Amino acid sequence: MQTGRTQLAATIDEREQLRYLLDQADRRANKAEHELKATRSRLRKAAGSAKASGVDGAGPQFLDGEQGFRHRVLTQWATRTLPAEQRERPLPNYLVGPRFLDSLDKLEGIKPDKIADVVFEIVTGLAQQLPSREIHRLRTGSGGEDPVRIREDGAVAWRANLQVNTPSARRIHYWVLTTGQIELARVTTHDDFDA
Secondary structure (H helix, E strand, O other): OHHHHHHHHHHHHHHHHHHHHHHHHHHHHHHHHHHHHHHHHHHHHHHHHHHHOOOOOOOOOOOOHHHHHHHHHHHHHHHHOOHHHOOOOOOOOOEEOOOHHHHHHHOOOOOHHHHHHHHHHHHHOHHHHOHHHOOEEOEOOOOOOOOEOEOOOOOEEEEEEOOOOOOOOEEEEEEEOOOOOEEEEEEEEOOOOOO
């Protein structure tokens, strides 16, 4: 009879120890879950503040602004041109004018990737096929009778939409040289006619 009571007491003891261990495991799991939620929240906040500051840690970073912009254009070309078509449709060489990068840094309300996408369309000739780009020669003013801008070297100024149906819609101005090569001039707003 004593053995049955001893076994029963040992079983009750063991059950209590298991309850204690289970309770401790639950507490550790709850604490880990709370820490995980807090870490995820901090990561979301950090990603949000990096986005707001224009820093994207996932992409390449360039000291040279022109090299960085050319990388964006090349990325758009590689993304939008199928590998089988890339030999037939290479990314043409283009020039970055002396005021372009400065205007890119100063213009707000549009992402550099969008501008790079439109530059890809312009230099490959795709933009001329897209009605939303509204490509036309850049005039010296807003009137239809104002003369077209032509440089001393014979380059003709052109303009394309970066945005449509937005206040102060953004535009890109560029030169087509006598050789047919494109020189990026400036990005600006709708009412600016300076090349």
